[in-house]
Amino acid sequence: MTTRSFVSLVTALLCVIQLVTAANPRWNQHFKVIWGKDHVRETNNGQSMQMVLDKSSGSAFQSYERYKFGYLSVRMKLVPNNSAGVVTTLYLSSTSSNHDELDFEFLGNKSGQPYILHTNIFVNGVGSRETRYSLWFDPAKDFHTYAFLWNRHQIVFFVDSIPVRVLRNTPTTIYPSQPMYVFGSIWNGDNWATRGGLDKIDWNSAPFLAEIGSYNLDSCPWSDPFPLCITTTWEKWWDQPGSWTLSPSQRSSYLWVQKNFLIYDYCTDAKRYPVPPKECQLSPW
Numbered sequence: 347m348t349t350r351s352f353v354s355l356v357t358a359l360l361c362v363i364q365l366v367t368a369a370n371p372r373w374n375q376h377f378k379v380i381w382g383k384d385h386v387r388e389t390n391n392g393q394s395m396q397m398v399l400d401k402s403s404g405s406a407f408q409s410y411e412r413y414k415f416g417y418l419s420v421r422m423k424l425v426p427n428n429s430a431g432v433v434t435t436l437y438l439s440s441t442s443s444n445h446d447e448l449d450f451e452f453l454g455n456k457s458g459q460p461y462i463l464h465t466n467i468f469v470n471g472v473g474s475r476e477t478r479y480s481l482w483f484d485p486a487k488d489f490h491t492y493a494f495l496w497n498r499h500q501i502v503f504f505v506d507s508i509p510v511r512v513l514r515n516t517p518t519t520i521y522p523s524q525p526m527y528v529f530g531s532i533w534n535g536d537n538w539a540t541r542g543g544l545d546k547i548d549w550n551s552a553p554f555l556a557e558i559g560s561y562n563l564d565s566c567p568w569s570d571p572f573p574l575c576i577t578t579t580w581e582k583w584w585d586q587p588g589s590w591t592l593s594p595s596q597r598s599s600y601l602w603v604q605k606n607f608l609i610y611d612y613c614t615d616a617k618r619y620p621v622p623p624k625e626c627q628l629s630p631w
């Protein structure tokens with residue numbers, strides 16, 4: 347390859363990278379800050395942001411619209427070093443009195459000690475469907491992708507495209523089907539988060555800073571009747587048969603997570619549930 351063709355190849359690649367970057371939506375296109383306005387900073391030309399927690403306040407954002415089904419992924423880099431007691435979340439919630447909710451909660455830890463990923467699902471106002479995982483990487487070191495896929499067949503929580511939690515979504519077992527807003531937040535959870543509340547926040551380490559990178563909100567805003575975007579003319583991949591169950595390779599990575607990283611699963615907590623809840627009795631596929 348000549349120098350000139352190498353240079354034009356590099357230029358072309360840079361163009362493509364710019365196009366891809368430019369395609370990232372700005373945060374304020376879909377989200378607004380709802381708590382701690384001066385504790386949120388836009389970065390990267392508004393395509394990413396930082397959520398800050400200090401002694402005076404934490405912060406949170408919320409989407410303008412609600413989404414009934416769809417796919418949401420968000421790149422996140424969690425609070426590094428001593429993050430004991432700090433909880434960072436990404437969740438979907440309908441906020442109604444009998445609300446539906448899907449939660450990722452990242453529980454910080456002392457420097458060098460591992461984060462825990464805590465998840466929960468609320469249906470009709472009832473939660474208590476927790477699972478907990480350790481992670482196969484340090485989530486404070488780099489950005490990783492956390493995602494929800496939810497449709498009329500399944501609910502999947504992904505970490506870097508690996509399904510860590512899967513539930514069949516059926517009207518007779520569990521059915522979070524209310525349109526939900528997207529939320530993210532950072533707050534003081536030191537009464538419970540780290541070693542059950544033993545490790546408190548060290549305010550000398552503040553401010554605590556979680557970084558929210560690019561996101562992909564592939565859904566359609568709620569409207570009644572619902573929804574134009576999943577009629578036959580506007581088929582969405584997340585509502586198509588290919589997204590109704592896990593693929594064989596997703597199943598094996600899901601099993602790999604259950605075997606190596608699952609710390610707690612309410613479905614197998616016989617003390618709390620002598621009879622496993624109905625949704626736990628279904629195969630995830």
Ligand SMILES: *[C@@H]1O[C@H](CO)[C@@H](O)[C@H](O)[C@H]1NC(C)=O
Nearest residue numbers: 453455459460462539540541
């Ligand atoms: C924090 O580290 C301790 C000690 O390694 C561990 O027991 C705990 O599960 C870790 N995570 C949280 C959130 O408490």
Ligand SMILES: CC(=O)N[C@H]1CO[C@H](CO)[C@@H](O)[C@@H]1O
Nearest residue numbers: 426427428457484486487551
């Ligand atoms: C203040 C402090 O201790 N900062 C450290 C946090 O951890 C990174 C590595 O993960 C160090 O480079 C910083 O010095």
